[in-house]
Amino acid sequence: MTMTPTHRRKVSAAAIGSDEMLRTIGIVAALVAAALLGYVLSEGTYFSGETKTAKETPKTGAQWVAAAPGRVEPGSGEVNIGVAILGQVADVTVKLNDDVEEGELLIRLDDEEARARLAAAEAEAGLRKRQRDAEPSTSGREDVTKGEDNVFSSEREVIGARFELDAALTGKRRGEATEQQLADARRRLGKAQERVERERLSYAQAQAKASLPSPNQFESALTAARANVALAASQLDKTRIRTPRKGSVLQLSVKQGEIVSPSPEHPLVVVGDMDVLKVKAEVDDGDVAKIKVGQKAFVRSINYPGKDFEGKVTALAPTMATPRISARGPRRPSDIEVLEMTIDLEGDVPLLPGMRVEAFVRPDR
Structure with missing residues (x-):
């Protein structure tokens, strides 16, 4: 069958369109793979089969099983x-x-x-x-x-x-x-x-x-x-x-x-008694079972980048409650409750009462 010039142009356009589609799909797949790889590296989550282990921060290698926003307080609490x-x-x-x-x-x-x-x-x-x-x-x-x-x-x-x-x-x-x-x-x-x-x-x-x-x-x-x-x-x-x-x-x-x-x-x-400092942190519902009194923990502050302040979990609230530290704006019925966790910090800590920190609980060994 002899193809007319019009037919040749249509076939060529279809071929070009198919190539462009394949290239686009390839680019999207590469971007998705890179994003997934970046997420895995940033979270430091390691898998063996289907068993998830502790997370590790890339910069310091510190392992943790749960993270929560917290606030620094005097050891005796603040007396108003x-x-x-x-x-x-x-x-x-x-x-x-x-x-x-x-x-x-x-x-x-x-x-x-x-x-x-x-x-x-x-x-x-x-x-x-x-x-x-x-x-x-x-x-x-x-x-x-x-x-x-x-x-x-x-x-x-x-x-x-x-x-x-x-x-x-x-x-x-x-x-x-x-x-x-x-x-x-x-x-x-x-x-x-x-x-x-x-x-x-x-x-x-x-x-x-x-x-x-x-x-x-x-x-x-x-x-x-x-x-x-x-x-x-x-x-x-x-x-x-x-x-x-x-x-x-x-x-x-x-x-x-x-x-x-x-x-x-x-x-x-x-x-407040400044001889000892503590952190009150709010643990999400999904991390409550990972934490016990006595576990090692550490906190980080944006005021001291790259530095971990060691401590220990000394108390867990007996019940879930409305978040106070991480609350932003009016609550909705779908908002989850949190568990208050107390971490006693060790040594001479330069943090000040009222500072916002991130608290991390280490694996229970």
Whole structure:
């Protein structure tokens, strides 16, 4: 069959199109193969048959079985400290980075009004006690009366000893008090607290007696007056903001003269123990079974490229929870829960609380 020029052009075009298609397919296949090879190399995943083993990072060769985003925290955690009442700051006794002792005074609010209320309540209680003592006591309530008197005096002793310790701790920081004065103040507060516990127990036992007579009007009036003293003393104590544990002042966002109010979202002082650092990381659901308490781990930070900070898994949360570190934007019903993991870091680590890190758990050997 003789082919016309038109037929030859059509056959040639078809052949050219077929060659181009084959070349395109070849290029696509090569790109896919290269991408798969790059993924395998970057993930460091090794296969033997169908069994998947630990992953290894190409740069350092460090093996790991699970990775999770984390956040650096002080070893004791961060203690957010605020005020319980509205008031004006009269004194800030610490500065940023100061080391503080347990129970040390951090902030003192203006207490003139609170002191006046306490003085008025104490005067009323004193009057009511004189009236009660001038009348015959109710028969059968002698132990209760004695116990109530002892509890009241011991509670007043605790308040005085606590304020004395505040002054000693502040004086030591400013160079105005000695270690001996501080030790004496601590000892007096400890004894006062022991006494108040004993007296409260004795008072409770006296009140628990069967067929206890009701108090007369003078005894009831004194009890009410002393309750007002306790309320006024509690209000005065709330003008003193103390740290519940030892550590360093990590954040301080208050100045003398400012008006402050209770706000859990905006603490005035953040305290943490910097002697040891830890990382709180959030493990995805698919990696939970790979992790146990005691496994070795390491963390990495973009602030220290190429450096691994060693540690150990010390705690795993008992239940899955909503992610807090890796959360971005509003959650959807399809979002997965995470397990909180705690890693204690080893040695002197230059990381700072609040830094975001990546945590890696090594294989359990």
